[in-house]
Every structure is written in C-alpha cells, then in structure tokens.
Amino acid sequence: MSAAARRLGTTLLSLVLSLGLVAAGWTLFLKILNVNPLVAKSPADVWTYLAAGSEAGAHRSTVWSGLWVTLRDAGAGLVAGLVAAAAVAVAFVLWRTAERSFMPIAMVVRSVPLVAMTPVITLIFGRDLLATTVISGIVVFFPALVNVVFGLRSASAQAADLVRAYGGSSWTTMRKVLVPSALPAFFASARISVPGSLIGALLAEWLATGKGLGYAMLTAGSSFRYDELWASVVAVTLASLAAYGLVGVAEAAVLARYAPRDR
Amino acid sequence: MSHLDRRTVLVRGLQAGGLALAGPLLAACGDDEPSKGGSGHGTAGIRLAWIKNVEFAGEYLADANGYYKAEGFSKVDLITGGPNATPAETDVVTGKAFVGLSSPDRVGAAIAQGAPLKIIATQYQKNPFAITSMAKNPIRTPQDLIGKKIGVQATNEAVWTAFLKAAKIDPKQVTKVPVQFDPLPLTTGTVDGWMSYVTNEPNVLKLKGFKTEVMMFADHAYPLVGESYIATTEAIKKERAKLKALLRAEIKGWKDSLKDPAAGAKLAVETYGKGLGLEVKEQTLESTTQNGLILTDETKKNGIFTMSPQLVAANIATLKFAGVDITADKLFDLSIIQEIYKEDPSLV
Numbered sequence: 001m002s003a004a005a006r007r008l009g010t011t012l013l014s015l016v017l018s019l020g021l022v023a024a025g026w027t028l029f030l031k032i033l034n035v036n037p038l039v040a041k042s043p044a045d046v047w048t049y050l051a052a053g054s055e056a057g058a059h060r061s062t063v064w065s066g067l068w069v070t071l072r073d074a075g076a077g078l079v080a081g082l083v084a085a086a087a088v089a090v091a092f093v094l095w096r097t098a099e100r101s102f103m104p105i106a107m108v109v110r111s112v113p114l115v116a117m118t119p120v121i122t123l124i125f126g127r128d129l130l131a132t133t134v135i136s137g138i139v140v141f142f143p144a145l146v147n148v149v150f151g152l153r154s155a156s157a158q159a160a161d162l163v164r165a166y167g168g169s170s171w172t173t174m175r176k177v178l179v180p181s182a183l184p185a186f187f188a189s190a191r192i193s194v195p196g197s198l199i200g201a202l203l204a205e206w207l208a209t210g211k212g213l214g215y216a217m218l219t220a221g222s223s224f225r226y227d228e229l230w231a232s233v234v235a236v237t238l239a240s241l242a243a244y245g246l247v248g249v250a251e252a253a254v255l256a257r258y259a260p261r262d263r
Numbered sequence: 264m265s266h267l268d269r270r271t272v273l274v275r276g277l278q279a280g281g282l283a284l285a286g287p288l289l290a291a292c293g294d295d296e297p298s299k300g301g302s303g304h305g306t307a308g309i310r311l312a313w314i315k316n317v318e319f320a321g322e323y324l325a326d327a328n329g330y331y332k333a334e335g336f337s338k339v340d341l342i343t344g345g346p347n348a349t350p351a352e353t354d355v356v357t358g359k360a361f362v363g364l365s366s367p368d369r370v371g372a373a374i375a376q377g378a379p380l381k382i383i384a385t386q387y388q389k390n391p392f393a394i395t396s397m398a399k400n401p402i403r404t405p406q407d408l409i410g411k412k413i414g415v416q417a418t419n420e421a422v423w424t425a426f427l428k429a430a431k432i433d434p435k436q437v438t439k440v441p442v443q444f445d446p447l448p449l450t451t452g453t454v455d456g457w458m459s460y461v462t463n464e465p466n467v468l469k470l471k472g473f474k475t476e477v478m479m480f481a482d483h484a485y486p487l488v489g490e491s492y493i494a495t496t497e498a499i500k501k502e503r504a505k506l507k508a509l510l511r512a513e514i515k516g517w518k519d520s521l522k523d524p525a526a527g528a529k530l531a532v533e534t535y536g537k538g539l540g541l542e543v544k545e546q547t548l549e550s551t552t553q554n555g556l557i558l559t560d561e562t563k564k565n566g567i568f569t570m571s572p573q574l575v576a577a578n579i580a581t582l583k584f585a586g587v588d589i590t591a592d593k594l595f596d597l598s599i600i601q602e603i604y605k606e607d608p609s610l611v
Contacts, residue, residue: 036357038378127440206417210441215417223421224352224373 015241041230049227050234062216062228067235069212071243073201074194076129077136081197082190084137085144092145093152093178094170110142114200118207131208136200143196144189151185152178180258187251194243198236303335304505310360312490314345315536317546318462318553319364320527321386323535325516334508341535346418346444352378355493362509363493366390367578368425370493371587371594379496381593384510384568384600386517387489387556390481392422393461395468397449401476402456405430405483411455414442419458422480425585429484462556466548484584486577488570489556499596506599510568514603514610517567521558524550566604566611570597 023043030040041049049059088106092099109117118135125131155178163173205214213232220228311319322341325331331339342360344351351363352373362383370382394413396402402411409432415423427434440454446464449457450473457464465477480487492513494506520527528546561571570578579591604611 038356038376039353206441207443208441210417210439215441218417219420222350222418223369224350224376224378226376 039226041226046231046234049231063231063235066213066216070201073132074136074197076133077200078140078197080133081137081140082144085141086148089145089148092149122208127208132201132204135204136197139196139200140193144193147185147189148182151182155181183258191244191247195240198240304508306338307336307509308340308342308360310342310351310354310363311344312364315343316541317528317531317550320520320550321517323527323530324519325512327530330512330515334512364490365493366489367487368422371582371589380493381496381596382491383494383596385488385491385570388559389556390485390487391460391489391556392480393459394456394478395459395464396456396476398474398476400455402478405432408432409436412438412440413456414440414448414454415458426480426485428585429581462549462552466545470545487581507603521554524554568600
C-alpha cells in the first residue's frame with residue numbers, strides 16, 4: 001500500500017514538474033521571440049482566462065462543453081479503431097490470403113490525406129458521431145493493425161506447437177498463445193493512438209460536424225478570441241495526457257494478469 | 264468569396280495547419296520595423312479580405328496604373344487572405360500589414376478583445392453577405408430560414424451568428440452545416456441555403472445555369488458596411504500622411520474599376536489571381552455587382568469610401584444588437600478620409 005502510494009506520489013510529482021517545465025519553456029519562447037501578446041497568450045493568460053479572471057466560470061464552461069464533445073468523438077474513434085484493428089489482425093494471422101488481399105486496401109486508405117478524404121466520408125456517413133468515429137478510427141486503425149499483427153506473429157512457436165500437438169485448433173492456438181503474447185503490442189498501440197484519435201476527432205469536427213473543440217478553435221482563431229484558442233489547446237493537451245495515463249493504468253492491470261513475464 | 268475547387272481549399276487547409284504551427288514564428292517576423300528605404304513612404308502591406316479575385320479590383324488597378332508609386336510608395340504588397348488565413352485584424356495588429364480589409368462585426372469583436380484598431384474608411388456601403396438558395400426552394404426573408412439547413416463557412420460563423428441575433432431568429436431553429444467555399448452542396452440539395460458574398464456565389468451559380476434566390480443581409484436588419492480599411496490606432500496617430508497617400512491611391516484605383524468593371528476582372532484573372540482558376544466573364548459580373556455596393560447616392564456626393572453619420576449610427580446600433588457593444592469613436596476614425604476629400608475635392 002505504502003509502495004503504491006509512493007509510486008503514485010512520484011508519478012504526480014514528475015507530472016507537475018514536466019508541466020511546470022512546459023509552461024516555463026512556453027513563456028520563455030514567447031518572450032524571446034517577442035510575439036505580440038494580443039495573439040500569443042502565455043500560460044498566465046490561459047490561467048487568468050480559465051481560472052482567475054472575472055468571467056472564468058463562463059470561459060470554463062465554454063471550453064468544457066467543447067472538450068466533452070471532442071473526448072466523446074475521440075473515444076468512439078479510439079475504441080472503434082482498436083477493435084477493428086484487433087479483429088483484422090487476428091483475421092490476417094489466421095488466413096494469409098486475407099492479409100494479401102486486404103493489406104493493400106488498408107495502405108491506400110491510410111495514404112490518402114484524411115483532409116482530402118473527409119468530404120467523401122461525410123457524404124457516406126453523414127455529419128454526426130458516425131462520421132467522426134470513422135475519421136478518428138482511421139487514424140487509429142493502421143498503426144494499431146501493424147503493431148498487433150507483429151505482436152501476434154512474435155508469439156512463442158514452441159508454445160503454439162505444444163497446443164497443436166495436444167490437438168488444439170488454430171483458433172485455440174490463437175486464443176491461448178497468440179492473443180496473450182500480442183497484448184503488450186496492443187496496449188502500446190492503444191497508448192500511442194490516444195493523441196491520434198484526438199487529432200482525428202478535431203479534424204472531423206472542423207470539416208464535418210461543426211461541433212466540439214475542433215470547430216470552436218477554428219472560429220475562435222478567426223474571430224480574434226485568442227484567449228479561448230490557447231485555452232482550448234491547453235485543454236486538449238491535458239486531456240490527451242490524462243487519457244494516455246488512463247490507458248497506461250489499464251495496460252498495467254491487464255498485463256499483470258495475462259503477460260506477467262514482461263513485468 | 265471565390266469559386267475555388269475543393270482541392271485548392273483542402274490544400275490551403277493543410278497549409279493553414281502548417282501556418283498555425285509556425286504562427287508564433289511568423290508573428291515574430293511581423294514585428295520588424297517598417298522599412299524606410301526608397302523615397303517617400305517606402306513599402307506598405309495591404310492585407311486583403313479574401314483570395315486575390317476581383318474583390319480587390321481597385322488595388323490591382325492602383326498597382327498596375329502606378330497610383331501607389333505616384334503617391335510615394337516604392338512597393339505595396341497585396342497580402343492574400345482566404346478561407347483559412349488568419350484574421351486581417353491579426354496581421355495588422357502584429358505589423359505584418361499596414362492596413363487591412365475587414366468588416367465592422369469582426370473589427371468590433373477584435374477591439375473588444377483589446378486590439379488597438381480602428382476603421383478609417385470603407386469600400387462597401389452595403390453589407391455583401393447574403394443567403395443564396397435555389398429558386399425552387401427559395402429563402403426570401405429571415406423567417407424562411409426557420410427549419411432549413413444552411414451552409415456556413417467557419418470564417419463567416421461570427422457574421423452568421425450576429426445576423427441571426429439582429430434578425431431575431433433563434434439559432435436553434437436553423438440547422439447550421441459546416442461547409443467550405445464551393446457551393447456544390449447547395450445545388451445537390453445537401454443544404455437549402457448558402458452563406459455567400461453577394462458578388463460571388465450567386466454569379467458563379469448563374470453562369471453555371473442555376474436559378475437562384477438571393478437574400479441580402481443588408482436588406483434584413485443588417486446594414487453593416489463591408490470591406491472596411493483598418494489600421495492601428497498608432498498608425499492613425501503617427502503615420503497619417505502615409506495612410507492618406509495609400510487611401511488616395513486606392514481611391515484612384517477604385518474609380519478606375521467603377522468606370523470599367525472589366526479592367527479589374529482582367530487583371531485578377533491574368534495577373535494577380537493567376538492560378539486561382541478565375542474566369543473573366545464571371546469576375547466581370549462580380550465586379551459589376553460589387554460596384555453597386557460601393558456607389559450610393561451618398562458616396563457619389565461625398566466621395567467613395569466615406570461614411571455618413573447616419574450610416575455610422577446604423578452600424579453601431581446593429582452591432583449592439585448583434586452583441587458587440589462598442590461606441591462609434593472606438594470603432595471608427597473617419598477623419599483621414601474626410602481630410603483627403605477636403606484637401607483635394609477633385610477626387611470625389
């Protein structure tokens with residue numbers, strides 16, 4: 001218990017330290033480059049806007065309401081992208097032909113710039129949660145797919161042979177050997193996908209739904225509300241860090257159960 | 264707003280993304296002292312309100328016919344705007360441009376955020392924004408907007424919101440659809456109305472053979488002027504001669520465009536906006552519509568770019584209604600344009 005508390009303490013301390021460093025670097029950067037303070041807001045400005053100013057409450061609810069929409073969009077995309085990637089990866093490993101025929105399509109989908117593809121996606125999927133999920137999911141899907149396929153393939157051949165020698169089907173091998181050994185790769189992709197899913201959600205909001213922080217940041221920037229713009233950037237960044245941390249916690253819990261050899 | 268194909272807008276979107284990252288660096292570059300080289304006023308930057316189409320015919324003519332040079336400028340940079348550019352207010356405040364072209368609603372909002380800016384003259388006497396709809400599903404009054412789907416571009420969001428407030432339409436009763444600048448979704452029925460510049464989309468669609476209905480904001484509780492010249496309060500105080508010289512050249516250029524709408528269209532298509540895919544026929548139509556926004560009985564009498572006290576009062580009243588509470592002397596300083604015509608009445 002005390003060990004866990006100490007660990008939590010050090011994590012929080014290092015988090016506070018790194019946030020402090022970022023804020024200091026940010027302030028210094030603006031100072032050195034002498035950027036116009038009407039446009040470039042410092043951490044202190046953002047703090048005033050969100051917490052200390054006379055209208056901070058109203059500002060907070062503006063940013064929060066946008067952030068919730070964005071988090072919902074990104075969360076849906078993250079889950080959809082990861083589930084799809086895991087399912088397709090399993091299919092690839094079970095059926096070689098699937099990989100040969102599907103991989104080129106996945107490559108093409110990933111190579112077309114998302115900004116260019118978004119109008120087509122909105123034509124097919126509309127301008128609601130489905131569209132943001134698809135766009136954000138595409139960002140998540142490809143790197144996760146490559147990682148999980150690699151994870152599945154790197155399973156111990158001896159262990160797989162053992163299951164087969166006892167008459168296990170390839171599905172049993174998958175379940176008992178391949179999937180557990182791919183879990184670290186799966187969670188690694190989940191963690192790196194968190195910022196990606198947020199970027200996808202912001203892009204979808206900008207080009208398709210007109211809701212959430214993605215659109216709010218655009219309109220704030222085009223109507224001289226730079227306080228709101230910078231505060232929104234801070235909110236998205238912090239949310240991304242927090243989500244990354246949460247996935248890390250889930251990873252630790254799952255891996256402790258299924259892949260203890262890596263701990 | 265110009266007729267851009269989607270790919271151009273998307274590419275610009277990407278460029279803007281890059282710009283957003285490089286923003287602080289660029290803004291820093293803008294802080295350089297204005298260059299003093301050459302004779303007279305040296306160089307000056309004019310930040311245009313949109314891409315380089317015929318909307319800036321007067322600027323092209325002033326440049327091509329040597330009016331800027333004659334007023335003592337070694338070079339005048341026409342800095343392009345566009346769907347994903349930073350606001351003109353930002354470029355003027357950071358010193359990237361000497362003057363900018365914007366509209367009172369945007370300038371008023373920026374001043375409310377602390378930007379030291381004022382409007383010193385205005386090209387359009389009538390607000391150029393309009394809702395374009397297809398003739399078979401027409402939107403003729405603000406009431407007609409209720410229950411409809413309207414395509415609104417993000418950069419025009421502020422104007423749209425202000426208009427709804429001024430026209431007393433509950434935003435919840437209208438479905439806003441985020442769009443870019445190609446009015447294709449209107450023709451396919453994806454949306455029922457399209458936020459437009461009256462000079463642009465209606466003419467583009469007309470030439471493509473579509474029958475449209477146009478509801479101008481100016482005719483419905485939104486008498487705000489458009490394409491207003493903005494400068495920093497510091498420039499108004501310390502660089503009056505330079506501002507006057509620039510405006511005099513602008514007046515001459517725009518008078519040429521009023522006389523011959525095709526001249527600016529040709530320059531836009533062949534020189535300044537080359538590569539934007541503009542068409543002379545469509546740009547000439549735009550130029551003609553635009554001249555109707557600049558020339559009124561008042562400007563015929565007092566000179567173009569001037570604003571009557573009644574027009575100023577109407578603008579302030581509308582802004583207040585639309586949620587921008589600002590006084591006339593905080594938003595406008597029309598002394599420069601008035602002095603220009605007093606000093607040289609032949610310019611009228």
